[in-house]
Amino acid sequence: MKPIWPVIAALLLAGCGVQPSGVTDGGKAPSGVAPGVTLYFVDARGELRPQLRRTGHLGTISEAMSLLLWGPGDSGLRTQITSNKTTPQVVVATAPGVIQLMVPLSIHEVTPLGIDQIVCTALGVHVQGGGSRSTKVQVRFTLHTPESDKKRACPVIR
């Protein structure tokens, strides 16, 4: 009976090593490069209009927010967010399925469209960076308001 045991061992070892394979799919390719960041402003008709700001890279949501709050610049588009010429800092927190933006604004300084701007910009960066399109955005204002808790989607990014 003894000769059988090394044979078994040999069989096991030979058959169970890491086997080479052919090329197999590994999932979605990572994404996230972009020539610049897309900000959402409002055009003359009062609709959201994306504007590519060629920063050279996609950047973070926070950077995008800063640029958004700074204003549309000379592009001819308007913003419905009260601009603040000082460097606005938006704190971005991500939770599963939700992006929380702590904007240094109060609810009175933004129109609903302005909120959409914020939401779309943030979501756009998120999506372009590889994130899910179904993520919601929470805009949290400085002063407590029920608007802070709403989970919003972007009308143009579906």
Add this chain to the structure above:
Amino acid sequence: MAAILLIEDDPLVRRGFQLALSRHGHDVRTADTGEDGLRELRSSRPDLVVLDLMLPGIDGFEVCRRIRAAGEVPVIILTARGDDFDVVGGLEAGADDYVVKPAQPTVLDARIRAVLRRSAGPPDGVRVHRDLHIDTTSLTVSLRGAPVTLTPTELRLLLTLSRAPGRVFTRQQLLEEVWEHDYLGDSRLVDNGVQRLRAKIETSPASPEFVQTVRGFGYRFGPG
């Protein structure tokens, strides 16, 4: 020349032997059953009984035992089968010899004469061996003063053995000397005779002092 009682149930065999034995000079009385035989035995006192073992009524062995119990008259049994059962049984019942049927009357006559001769013997004075007295003239034996009754066969055996104490007799020799059988004799006769003799003269038949067995050879009379 002898008075013979023949006990045989078959009438033709009985008559045949009566005729033949008479021609040999014997006076033959007959009986056809054991009971008649025993009665005849008491009334006529024969010298010898020739007894057939196959009898109606009381069987031959029982008759033999009763004859032996009644006295020392010698018995020769007639057996049709000659097998162990008959021979040994007959000897143990007290017979002195046996003859197998059909027996030629000459042969039976020779047996009869041999048995009768046992009662006689050359006188040799009185031999005393410790407590045993053997008077060869009167042919009486006594043990510690008490008389011992022996059948002629037993007596002849004792005389033969004691005539030469210490000498070993083979069964063949005893058969020839005592029973007068030829070289084809039945050694069971000797063994039976010795057994019966021991029963009568030994204090303890199991460890005999007079008639001793010599293993592989025969018997001898012990030192006296």
Add this chain to the structure above:
Amino acid sequence: MTERSEGTDRQGTRRLWPRGLRARLVVAFVLVTVLGAAAAAWSSAGSASSALVTSTQQRLTETIAGQIGAITPQLTYPPDQVALDRLRAAVGAETLVTYQNLRSSDGTAAGLVTDALRTAVRTKHRLVTQRIIADGRPWLLVGTPVTITAPNGARTPSGIEVYSVRDLSGVEQQIEGLARSAAGTAALALPLAVVLALLAAGSVLRPVRELRDTARRLAAGDLDARSPPQGADELAELTVTVNEMAESVQASMAAMQRMQADARRFAADVSHELRTPLSTLTAVVEVLATTTGGMEADARESARMAITETHRLVRLVDDLMEVSRFDAGTAQLRVEEVEVTRAVRDCLRARGWLDRVELVAPQEVSLRLDRRRLDVIVANLVGNALRHGEPPVRVRVSASSEQVRVEVTDSGPGLPEHVSPHVFDRFYKADAARTRTPGSGLGLAIALENARLHDGDLTAGNADGGGARFVLCLPRELEDR
């Protein structure tokens, strides 16, 4: 306990298969168990290891994708060398990043990337992996394009390709460890299997052994031997059947013994019946014999014939009784120490043949046998020699350490060839004309049976110088009957 032997089957090839039932049971059981354990171990080790590989692969892939995805928002696009270096650094060692003509690579392993992988990256726009074995080690090749996701969700390849190579040796070692422990566990099954097999075999073989012992006892003659049946399986049925067989054999034996007893009684009864009239005849015939003197010639002749025939009848009845005893198996051997030379001489002397027969014998040959039967054999052989052969008749007694021989030869015409094999048959008469022999026709048959009763033999043939020769051989070692 086990009987290992190498057997040869009919084609003469050698078999190394063990012979004993216990050995076969144990070997089969152990083989099945070990093979089963090995198969289970192999398959479980196999699936565990493939799961390990898969999960490791997935983890590495996700890590790489995560590392890329984390850095890409920071990368300038279109990337310059610095950006590519940053990307490469984010992914780690053994990585190659290309963008059009720009390359950033680290480590030599990047050279392992296969063309197939590259092609897949370019055509499929998805992350792809491949496992290869190079330099005796397993490697995981990961290749992925970096895509640009437009705001509306459309993805386009950015032209940046990332290739990374990860060493799977660690995984392989883990797998080998798994395999070893699986093999070890399977090997553990071996002694356990042997123990269990022995137990199982024992439980099967014990009743078989008991049955064998019972059968042996039955064969040896103990017909009361039985095995108590245990359980309700086939072995118990077999035990019951064997018991029934023993029962029936015992009954048959009892019946046969009864038949033998009946036969014996019948033989005895027949003998008695025949002997009674013969007794009368014998007695009266002798009377006739002594009175022939005064008879007429016819009467005398009649008387003599009656005498002769009566004697013949008696001999025939005696011989028939002897033969029937042999047939019934009831012939008794009365053994005593006999001096053979003397017995033969006595036999010759008793019949008055001493002066007609030459006896050549050693001084003393002692043997345990039945005296009467020896006399019967010698008398028959010598009588035949004198009657059917011619003088001189010689009887020669010789002895060896194993047997005693008595050889009777005559100087007559000898036995014809067609007669020799039948000479011991009952009532066989060689010469049809010789119907009036005084013998019964059973003499030689009885002599042969008497010889065989002693475990000896009687043979008939012709002597070298013509004349018949009969040889009686009696063995020295006679079992006590």
